[in-house]
Amino acid sequence: MTQMTAADSFVQAVRPLPPRLREEALSLSLADRARAEEVRLRAGWPMTVLADGGERPLGGPPVEGEELERLVEIASGASLHAVLDQLRRGYLTIEGGHRVGLCGTAVLREGEVHSLRGLSSANIRVARQVLGASAPVVDGLCSGGRLASTLILAPPGLGKTTLLRDLVRAVSEGEGCTPLRVSLADERGEVAAMYGGRPQLEVGRRTDVMEGCPKAQGLMLLLRAMNPQVLAVDEITAPEDVRALTAAAGCGVTLLATAHGEGRAGLERRPLYRPLLEEGLFRFLVRIRREGAGRAYAVEELSQWSG
DSSP: OOOOOHHHHHHHHTTTSOHHHHHHHTTSOHHHHHHEEEEEEEBTSEEEEEETTEEEEEEEEEBOHHHHHHHHHHHTTTOGGGGHHHHHTTEEEOTTSOEEEEEEEEEEETTEEEEEEEEEEEEEEOOOOOTTTTHHHHHHHEETTEEOOEEEEEOTTSSHHHHHHHHHHHHHHTSSSOOOOEEEEETTSOSSOEETTEESSOOOTTEEEEESSOHHHHHHHHHHHSOOSEEEESOOOSHHHHHHHHHHHHTTOEEEEEEEOSSHHHHHHOTTTHHHHHTTOOSEEEEEEEETTEEEEEEEEOOOOOO
């Protein structure tokens, strides 16, 4: 698989923009493209780029509401019905694993979000493969050469998915640990970025991917069908995710997951995450923090919760 440069990933991510906005985004230098993490569009305001923790305008005319509608049309391949399930959740995943987040007026049916109308803003999050991102931590997460169950914890935008992806790849390839069969529940298509049945981002030769399925269901399907040694999932967000992970741990499977938060104290305070500690599902916690233009990792061993 040919590895994209960071600048190439940016070009791929902004491809669904309407022509004027795409040209404006591509006016960035190669260095700025490589640093860009997100491109943000807000109706009535100039388009901005987020890089190195700061957001700055690109200097063009304000974004029009029609341009936001056109972005969705291009991103969906002019087939809105095919992506309606994603739109209900407020985003679209496009080729390469890049995610287009959307805001507007929610259309409700029977109390559930059916679609969005009157789009007011959009956020294109650039997905990037960072080969070797897991190198600083993988040795510390492997006990006797085999990966131990690990939870990656950080606020949004600090690279949880990037680290998860590279840990999946490293474990699958046997880098720094015994090679293991990995099953990945990739509900939003951001980890492996499947296209035409093949991952667009490297997740390793021993990795099986279930994409587009709700996480809890995907975990159980993979557990039954693929005989994994490691189950991986991005972003624990619901009680059913926790229940599925607990069931998998009871089957002797190593777990690899991410969650939003800043530290163990935050896990203990949130009812959703408390069972993860109570049941001792994870041996290690990896915390991510911003350090200059990069990221720093801290690994700590989780003891049994005593709350």
